[in-house]
Amino acid sequence: MDTTRLLDTFFELVRIDSPSRHEAEMAAYCKGRLEDLGFAVRIDDTKESTGSDTGNVIAHLPGTAPGHIALSAHMDCVSPCCGVEPIVEGGVVRSAGDTVLGADDKAGIAAILEALETVVADGRSRPDITVVLTVCEELSLLGAGALDPDLFDGTVPCFVFDADGAPGSIVLGAPYHYTLNAAFTGKAAHAGVEPECGASAIQMAAAAVSAMELGRLDECTTANIGMVEGGREVNIVPDRCTLSGECRSLYEDRVNAQRDRMTEALADAADRFGGSVDIDWREDYPGVLFDEADPIVEKLFSAARAAGLEPRTTVSGGGADANLLGTKGAKAVTLGIGMTAFHSFDEHIAIADIEGTERFVEAIIAEFAD
Ligand SMILES: [Zn+2]
Numbered sequence: 532m533d534t535t536r537l538l539d540t541f542f543e544l545v546r547i548d549s550p551s552r553h554e555a556e557m558a559a560y561c562k563g564r565l566e567d568l569g570f571a572v573r574i575d576d577t578k579e580s581t582g583s584d585t586g587n588v589i590a591h592l593p594g595t596a597p598g599h600i601a602l603s604a605h606m607d608c609v610s611p612c613c614g615v616e617p618i619v620e621g622g623v624v625r626s627a628g629d630t631v632l633g634a635d636d637k638a639g640i641a642a643i644l645e646a647l648e649t650v651v652a653d654g655r656s657r658p659d660i661t662v663v664l665t666v667c668e669e670l671s672l673l674g675a676g677a678l679d680p681d682l683f684d685g686t687v688p689c690f691v692f693d694a695d696g697a698p699g700s701i702v703l704g705a706p707y708h709y710t711l712n713a714a715f716t717g718k719a720a721h722a723g724v725e726p727e728c729g730a731s732a733i734q735m736a737a738a739a740v741s742a743m744e745l746g747r748l749d750e751c752t753t754a755n756i757g758m759v760e761g762g763r764e765v766n767i768v769p770d771r772c773t774l775s776g777e778c779r780s781l782y783e784d785r786v787n788a789q790r791d792r793m794t795e796a797l798a799d800a801a802d803r804f805g806g807s808v809d810i811d812w813r814e815d816y817p818g819v820l821f822d823e824a825d826p827i828v829e830k831l832f833s834a835a836r837a838a839g840l841e842p843r844t845t846v847s848g849g850g851a852d853a854n855l856l857g858t859k860g861a862k863a864v865t866l867g868i869g870m871t872a873f874h875s876f877d878e879h880i881a882i883a884d885i886e887g888t889e890r891f892v893e894a895i896i897a898e899f900a901d
Pocket residue numbers: 605635636668693
């Protein structure tokens with residue numbers, strides 16, 4: 532690793548404006564760097580479905596040893612992220628102005644690029660390597676969702692460098708996630724003159740919510756009703772009320788059971804108060820769950836130790852690109868890169884953690900060249 536080149540790359544990346552849907556300059560930069568390393572690089576044809584000004588960057592370099600791995604990170608940042616000026620204070624990089632830093636996820640990209648520079652320049656043994664840099668991760672994973680479903684053949688381990696936690700952190704699980712939209716229809720009536728002719732949609736919604744078990748349901752299952760809207764006037768029995776919410780679980784059977792219970796509560800409440808309900812559930816993404824004994828996880832432990840890092844497993848309550856890369860034939864695991872207070876002006880990252888992530892990428896490449 533050339534630590535100066537690594538930090539220069541990171542600074543260059545954070546200075547390129549790349550809010551979601553405006554990743555074209557970032558994509559061009561990454562494409563150039565990867566082509567210089569001998570990768571065959573393409574930008575996929577997903578602009579229309581994501582609304583971005585570019586596609587995802589997909590690059591491939593044949594290996595010098597058997598095996599095939601993928602390395603992934605996302606190119607977009609949450610706003611405000613334009614005009615980032617990185618400063619270093621006491622070994623920590625932060626942004627000088629009123630912007631995020633963009634270590635989420637440019638520290639991941641910088642580590643991948645530097646590790647590839649090192650491995651290629653030194654002629655080290657390496658498996659086939661595919662690099663996937665996505666657009667619009669911060670917009671509900673739109674870029675990863677639009678990737679070709681046959682991008683991978685179902686066997687390729689894919690390492691997504693995009694989590695908090697020190698380098699060496701291995702995110703074993705991330706939940707299935709379903710979003711609910713429900714609309715109750717009742718019957719409007721004058722609230723003072725003939726309320727008995729009405730059917731209150733707000734009462735239906737209230738009864739439904741109070742019948743639901745919400746919050747943390749077990750160590751890996753959660754549910755929430757996040758928005759309620761309804762009614763017209765204080766003197767009208769409300770004929771309409773909408774609810775939005777979600778449920779998540781690391782386990783498919785548990786998320787399905789919770790979804791069914793919420794559906795039942797909605798239908799029962801509509802029935803009880805003489806109305807009806809339209810229920811729409813959307814799958815945001817499927818879950819990811821690795822066993823500690825999975826050979827991929829075991830190799831990650833070895834790689835972390837070889838990189839001088841403490842391997843540590845964790846599970847996440849939120850989804851990431853790995854959830855959708857799993858539907859594209861990859862065995863995708865999210866890894867910590869040490870970014871801290873991301874999505875805020877206080878976002879920062881220790882130079883030691885950028886270097887740690889870079890060593891982890893190098894060690895993963897070596898570990899999977901078998
Ligand atoms: Zn991220």
